[in-house]
Amino acid sequence: MSFCMFQVLDKLRHFLCDNLQPERIIPWLQTKDVLSTDDCEYIRSFPTTKRKVDVLLDIVKSGKVDFLTHLLAIGINANLLGFFCI
Numbered sequence: 001m002s003f004c005m006f007q008v009l010d011k012l013r014h015f016l017c018d019n020l021q022p023e024r025i026i027p028w029l030q031t032k033d034v035l036s037t038d039d040c041e042y043i044r045s046f047p048t049t050k051r052k053v054d055v056l057l058d059i060v061k062s063g064k065v066d067f068l069t070h071l072l073a074i075g076i077n078a079n080l081l082g083f084f085c086i
Contacts, residue, residue: 013057022052032070034060
């Protein structure tokens with residue numbers, strides 16, 4: 001990911017930690033090959049929703065797949081955005 005996308009994720013981190021539902025977005029990201037099975041198990045091992053999203057963001061920032069593009073695709077489709085957010 002580019003430096004600009006890192007900045008966007010950092011600025012959105014608190015909003016995403018408060019609003020994303022990892023139980024719903026993790027399987028979707030796995031089908032899009034953004035997360036591996038090991039990543040999913042690691043994220044699910046954390047007890048709180050905020051911590052799960054925080055770890056999810058750390059994983060996708062270290063990965064090669066453009067998570068922000070997938071997140072924007074969700075935002076464009078309002079039906080998916082409502083499904084993945086509180």
